[in-house]
Amino acid sequence: MNFIDDVECNHNTWSKWLVTGAIFCLIFDNIPKILQLSTISGGFSCKFSWYFLVILMILWIYHIYRGNFIIEKEDLLFIKYIFCLMFIVLLSNILGLVNYPYYNELLSGPSSQIEKLPAVLALLNSHGIPIDEKHLTMIWVGVRSIKGAILDILYTFGFSFILYQLFKSNWSYYFDLITKVVTASIILLSIYSIIELFYLAGLDFAKGILSSINPMLHPIAVDHGWWPPLLWEGQLRSMFSEPSRMGNYLAFALPFLWGKFLLSDKKHIGLISLITFYTFMIFMTKARTAVAMYWGVLALLFLGILYIHRKNLFKRFFALCGITFLSLVLSIGFINVTTPNSNKSNDNNQETTIASYMEDNVGSLKSANKRSNGARYALIRANIKTGIEYPILGAGDVLSSAYTVHNFNEADLANPEVHMWVTNYNKMGVLRYGFNAMNEYVSRFANNGIIGLIAYILPLIYIALRLFKCFMRSRGIEQIKIMIAGISLIGSAVAGCNGSLALLYAYWVILAFSYAIVNEIRKKNMSGLT
Secondary structure (H helix, E strand, O other): OHHHHHHHHHHHHHHHHHHHHHHHHHHOOOOOHHHOOOOOOOOOOOOHHHHHHHHHHHHHHHHHHOOOOOOOHHHHHHHHHHHHHHHHHHHHHHHHHHHOOOHHHHHHOOHHHOOOHHHHHHHHHHOOOOOOHHHHHHHHHHHHHHHHHHHHHHHHHHHHHHHHHHHOOOHHHHHHHHHHHHHHHHHHHHHHHHHHHHHHOOOHHHHHHHHHHHHHHOOOOOEOOOEOOOOOOOOOOOOOOOOOHHHHHHHHHHHHHHHHHHHOOOOOHHHHHHHHHHHHHHHHOOOHHHHHHHHHHHHHHHHHHHHHOOHHHHHHHHHHHHHHHHHHHHHHHHHHHHOOHHHOOOHHHOOOOHHHHHHHHOHHHHOOOOOOHHHHHHHHHHHHHHHHHOOOOOOOOOOHHHHHHHHOOHHHHOOHHHHHHHHHHHHHOOOOOOOOOOOHHHHHHHHHHHHHHHHHHHHHHHHHHHHHHHHHHOOHHHHHHHHHHHHHHHHHHHHHHHOOOOOOOHHHHHHHHHHHHHHHHHHHHHHHHO
16 A cells, blocks of 8 residues: 555656646747657657656556556546547548649659658668659658647647646646746746847847857757747847747746736735836837737736726736836837837837837737738638638648648738748748648638637637636635636637647646636535535
């Protein structure tokens, strides 16, 4: 009995450390190529968190095998859903290969679009297995479509299920753990960003430090010949590959930092300073995703506090509003002081004001021609057109880029960024140069049709509605924690409008955590009735 208790204790200890590592490493969104294990990663090997979650999955499977862990009957619904989604995506990919109209382009494309193809072809021929390059390419595409679908769902919803199994044991404990880990991550981001701010101010020593550190954080200039650059000009990106990903991360993390502030019994100068500097960092990104996301989660926080209607929470919220205003003013001041007149973004070399900053970083979202909107909207339109052409199950995941290229119109191709994408696509081939809609939900519609899209977002809708119900019925500290989790869930889901939800693993963490909350509160209510 003691041995079994020791095994269970070790399992819980290791699991908590792995969860801690996975959440902390969400900020490492694109690790260097030399550190990536790409063979079985399904494209996730660039995420540092993926490695912790793989080890957690192995540990979880081992304990199931040893009989130390049993999946409860009610949790089998989640597993059935995963297999159902996998079936839909596999069917979508198979039909996509059958109906693919551009095989001549695929087979006449460069052999380098499959990096390992020449080596495999030589190996087969050396063993007396005659097969030409075109047939091997077809086989490769088929295997890749099946493998990709399975691994993608395993490493997203599958990992969420495993995290849920841990979170449900004591969701309140894991709320505190996530808060502590997120705080530590933001402190690290802040330390790095201090150096980057010195670089943005034009100091050479900071440029030298960043030039040494950045190649250890992410690969340099591996996409499009320039992305991600060694140094990012004019915007703060912190430790992420690009400034906009600060928005993806804050959607998940900032509500927990705010929650720490709301639940604190006393004034904490260190915490207030951290929130202020992190908010300043967000505005210094000058990334529309980050800035718009900030205002969005702040609005959700206001609505939640308005419903709870507690005087002390209103005071804390207005304090956060004051921090927001101060951080915005400081960031605009920094921009004006450090930006040469010749490089000012607004007309006639005028200084940046609050109004011009908000117009450039929020108001410009509605314009089709400002900043990168032309290329982004062209991608969205082309993918929507693909989805309309194949509305039920989509065009499949593997070869969807070809549809996107063919669905660009003349106006789209006149855009320099779109022209660059198409040039690289023609040069490298559909299997090596893929690009999605820069919007998770539009990409799902194009690739897997309306059935695949509905199946994909069904857990989000179900969990969000259940979580809202729990929020309405709860009271006290529990209600505040549920509100924070709900804001993080909604924010992380909305971040999918800025690209794949797999840019960071944050969505899958908060989805699992929110599911644990609603199920455990349901159990508690049912036990109270009996």
